[in-house]
Amino acid sequence: MISAENPQTPSLVKDAPDGFLLPDYLSQRQQVVVEALDASISVVYPEKIYEAMRYSLLAGGKRLRPILCLATCELAGGTVEMALPTACALEMVHTMSLIHDDLPAMDNDDYRRGKLTNHKVYGEDIAILAGDGLLAYAFEFLTMQTQDVAPARLLKVVARLGHAVAATGLVGGQVVDLESEGAEDITLSTLDFIHLHKTGALLEASVLSGAELADAPKKMLEHLSQYARNIGLAFQIVDDVLDVTATREQLGKTAGKDLQSQKATYPSLWGIEESKQQAQRLVDEAKAALADYGEQALPLMAIADFITARQS
Amino acid sequence: MISAENPQTPSLVKDAPDGFLLPDYLSQRQQVVVEALDASISVVYPEKIYEAMRYSLLAGGKRLRPILCLATCELAGGTVEMALPTACALEMVHTMSLIHDDLPAMDNDDYRRGKLTNHKVYGEDIAILAGDGLLAYAFEFLTMQTQDVAPARLLKVVARLGHAVAATGLVGGQVVDLESEGAEDITLSTLDFIHLHKTGALLEASVLSGAELADAPKKMLEHLSQYARNIGLAFQIVDDVLDVTATREQLGKTAGKDLQSQKATYPSLWGIEESKQQAQRLVDEAKAALADYGEQALPLMAIADFITARQS
Numbered sequence: 001m002i003s004a005e006n007p008q009t010p011s012l013v014k015d016a017p018d019g020f021l022l023p024d025y026l027s028q029r030q031q032v033v034v035e036a037l038d039a040s041i042s043v044v045y046p047e048k049i050y051e052a053m054r055y056s057l058l059a060g061g062k063r064l065r066p067i068l069c070l071a072t073c074e075l076a077g078g079t080v081e082m083a084l085p086t087a088c089a090l091e092m093v094h095t096m097s098l099i100h101d102d103l104p105a106m107d108n109d110d111y112r113r114g115k116l117t118n119h120k121v122y123g124e125d126i127a128i129l130a131g132d133g134l135l136a137y138a139f140e141f142l143t144m145q146t147q148d149v150a151p152a153r154l155l156k157v158v159a160r161l162g163h164a165v166a167a168t169g170l171v172g173g174q175v176v177d178l179e180s181e182g183a184e185d186i187t188l189s190t191l192d193f194i195h196l197h198k199t200g201a202l203l204e205a206s207v208l209s210g211a212e213l214a215d216a217p218k219k220m221l222e223h224l225s226q227y228a229r230n231i232g233l234a235f236q237i238v239d240d241v242l243d244v245t246a247t248r249e250q251l252g253k254t255a256g257k258d259l260q261s262q263k264a265t266y267p268s269l270w271g272i273e274e275s276k277q278q279a280q281r282l283v284d285e286a287k288a289a290l291a292d293y294g295e296q297a298l299p300l301m302a303i304a305d306f307i308t309a310r311q312s
Numbered sequence: 313m314i315s316a317e318n319p320q321t322p323s324l325v326k327d328a329p330d331g332f333l334l335p336d337y338l339s340q341r342q343q344v345v346v347e348a349l350d351a352s353i354s355v356v357y358p359e360k361i362y363e364a365m366r367y368s369l370l371a372g373g374k375r376l377r378p379i380l381c382l383a384t385c386e387l388a389g390g391t392v393e394m395a396l397p398t399a400c401a402l403e404m405v406h407t408m409s410l411i412h413d414d415l416p417a418m419d420n421d422d423y424r425r426g427k428l429t430n431h432k433v434y435g436e437d438i439a440i441l442a443g444d445g446l447l448a449y450a451f452e453f454l455t456m457q458t459q460d461v462a463p464a465r466l467l468k469v470v471a472r473l474g475h476a477v478a479a480t481g482l483v484g485g486q487v488v489d490l491e492s493e494g495a496e497d498i499t500l501s502t503l504d505f506i507h508l509h510k511t512g513a514l515l516e517a518s519v520l521s522g523a524e525l526a527d528a529p530k531k532m533l534e535h536l537s538q539y540a541r542n543i544g545l546a547f548q549i550v551d552d553v554l555d556v557t558a559t560r561e562q563l564g565k566t567a568g569k570d571l572q573s574q575k576a577t578y579p580s581l582w583g584i585e586e587s588k589q590q591a592q593r594l595v596d597e598a599k600a601a602l603a604d605y606g607e608q609a610l611p612l613m614a615i616a617d618f619i620t621a622r623q624s
Contacts (some may be wrong), residue, residue: 049487100444105417105436112515124417125490128440132412133483135403135444136453139451143467155455158470162452166416167361171445174360178437221550 022302024107026067033066034058034078036088040141052130057095060113061198064235064303065090065202069210071299072224078214085145086157086213090206092138093161096131097202103127106178111216117290135165149213149214157209164205173197186264192233199239200232223289227300230286237279240265241272246311279308334614338379344392345378346370348400364434364442365449369407373550376547376615377402377514381522383611384536390526397457398469398525401450402518405473408443409482409514410448415439418490425435447477461525469521476517479598485509490577498576504545511551535601539612540593547619549591552577553584558623591620 043050057139066087073083102109102117103124109117116137119127139158146154163169177194180186207228244267266275286304288299349369355362363425378399385395413434414421414429421429431439451470458466475481489506492498519540523533556579598616602609 022613046479046484046487046491048491049484053479096444099441105440126487128412128415128417129479129486132408132443132447132477133479133533135447136474136477136481136483137479139473140471140478143471143474145536151467155463157472158467159452159455162448162450162455165444165448166452167365167441167445167449168359169448171441171448172358174441175358175438179358179360255379 008105016107020108020298020302022299022306025299025302026062026306027072029067030063032070032084032089033063033091036084037091040088040092048122048126049129049133052126053134054093055121055265056099056112056118056130057134059115063091065094065206067298068203068206068228068303071303072210072216073205073214075293075296075300076211076214076216076220078210079148082146082148083210083213085142086161087206088145089138089142089161090202090209092134092141093165094202096134096138097165097174098129099131099134101174106174146213149151150215153212153215156212160205160209160212165199168197169201169205170198170310173199173201180264183264186269188269191264191266191269195233195236196229199236200229201231203235204228220293223292226289227286227304230282230289231304231307234279234282234286234304237266237275237282238307238310240267241275241279242311244272276308283308313363332610332614334611334618337611337614338374341379341382342375343475344382344396345375345399345403348396349403352400352404353449360434360438361445363442364430364438365407365446367433368411368430369404369441369446371427373403375403377406377518378614380515380518380540381614383527383615384519384522385526386522387536387605387608387612388526388528388532390522391460394458394460395522395525397454398473398521399518400457400523401454401473402514404446404450404453405477406514408446409477409486411439411443411446413486418486433485458525462527465524465527468524472517472521472524476513480509481513481517482510485511485513492576495576499513500581501578503578503581507545507548508541511548512541515547516540517546532605535604538601539598539616542594542601543616543619546591546598546616549578549587549594550619550622552579553587553591554623556584588620593602595620 009148009246038054041050041054041057045053069087069090070080070083074080098112099118101107102112103119109116110120117127122130127137138161142161143154143158163241165171166177173194173196176190177198180190180194204225207224208221209222216224272279283304287301350366353362353366353369355366381399381402382392382395388394410424411430413419414424415431422432423429429439430442436441450473454473455466456471477483479487485506485508488502489510492502492506516537519536520533523536528536555577578590582590595616599613602612
């Protein structure tokens with residue numbers, strides 16, 4: 001986990017371009033995002049639900065989705081301020097998906113990011129409602145807080161966010177993931193479906209919504225879409241590899257969980273080495289999609305590299 | 313439950329104005345809404361989640377929220393077509409709240425509208441995801457499908473819907489409801505908080521969003537807000553009374569549930585007769601708020617009357 005307190009050493013980021021330090025960039029952006037998230041929810045009556053939402057929303061994490069949204073808004077000529085409410089909404093939605101995924105009826109996880117999961121602290125009923133509350137609030141928040149964006153463009157972002165979360169996106173991916181658990185022979189195309197939906201859809205929405213807020217041209221949206229799909233799958237492959245190779249301390253959650261639950265993973269299909277190579281190939285393709293944008297795409301390039309280099 | 317197959321007899325509707333037949337109106341509008349809901353979700357891969365969402369979305373019910381939305385849009389000079397996507401979104405959100413409320417970790421109900429609850433048919437994991445999917449899709453659907461409404465007005469409706477569902481609305485109401493279960497002395501103000509949020513917030517959003525889509529003047533929105541709050545509470549009081557007096561067959565769900573779970577209800581605070589009188593008083597106030605609008609408000613007036621007259 002990257003955080004302001006614990007930045008990755010620059011040496012882990014391969015090919016980091018001269019003059020651009022990803023750890024500094026990430027920790028600065030994480031701070032902006034965390035401050036905005038902290039301010040987005042106050043604790044009022046009934047306190048328990050607001051505390052439960054804040055507990056998971058502010059429990060750390062890489063803040064990759066909001067940071068991608070801010071970065072693509074800037075790439076397309078917009079500002080951080082313009083994209084910050086959408087960036088927060090993306091993290092709210094992501095947090096909802098983690099809270100609900102961890103429930104006993106789903107993945108039944110006790111730890112997340114080194115802390116007890118939401119339902120272990122607040123109970124299953126409140127955890128379900130905290131997820132629902134974050135999901136609904138995400139739409140209200142981005143709609144009410146976004147400034148200097150034409151309403152028609154903002155509506156596109158609302159639709160994109162909804163599409164990325166619904167059965168066409170992460171909900172659909174989670175369903176196939178649950179159905180595949182313990183199944184004998186999961187094909188590569190099923191595994192790709194799971195991750196293109198469960199992780200990929202919201203990552204793509206993060207990348208595209210930032211650019212859309214700044215009215216990016218169609219060609220740029222296509223390039224960013226390629227970038228997003230490739231880093232999304234690479235991210236998941238690396239996640240699967242780390243589940244096998246990293247310790248619980250590094251991950252902040254139960255390690256070896258996939259093996260234990262007989263979950264189909266990329267390493268189980270390809271082995272560790274081939275998985276690492278596939279992830280690297282996807283990252284290279286992601287970077288190639290942004291070749292036209294020169295220095296302005298440096299943060300996105302470095303984030304792509306970071307995905308294969310990360311240790312947790 | 314009112315449906316095209318089983319309309320309430322007109323005699324149950326007190327003071328029905330000449331020439332306006334609420335049962336005909338409701339069954340015609342229910343048909344419009346059900347057809348639109350049926351068309352809103354197709355079953356594609358992964359089929360199970362789409363089937364689960366359709367199971368609860370098309371499981372009957374009064375369709376009161378969508379019908380209110382269509383009625384206020386017309387009252388404010390708009391059309392049914394203009395409000396239909398928002399009307400469907402309101403029913404999707406309402407359905408999500410029912411699916412999640414019925415979960416074992418929440419109210420643990422086996423029956424809803426005379427049918428097995430979502431998790432009894434599809435399992436808890438899919439029921440949680442079906443709720444999430446409906447909630448996210450509601451926002452995508454209303455944003456993508458609404459036509460002939462200015463984007464800025466549509467954004468207001470998105471924000472209103474989010475606010476009505478989040479911790480500021482039905483989620484907050486459900487939290488206080490859960491906290492109050494089995495508690496010794498629930499005050500009237502706590503009970504009002506629960507229902508103004510758990511039921512009232514989405515009813516108010518239904519009433520106001522329809523009018524907002526048609527750019528209703530501020531004064532009309534204030535009147536409609538009074539109307540909505542009053543029918544919302546009246547609706548809940550009647551619900552509580554029916555839980556004591558009606559049979560499971562009439563309700564389509566377990567009767568006497570509130571008593572069994574020691575839930576605070578209006579009849580437990582006031583007794584049956586006083587509860588009925590309070591509901592009638594609220595309905596009268598709701599109707600008084602619309603006194604300025606003459607014949608155009610007939611459907612809303614009749615719906616208010618229907619709330620106290622209904623048997624299920």
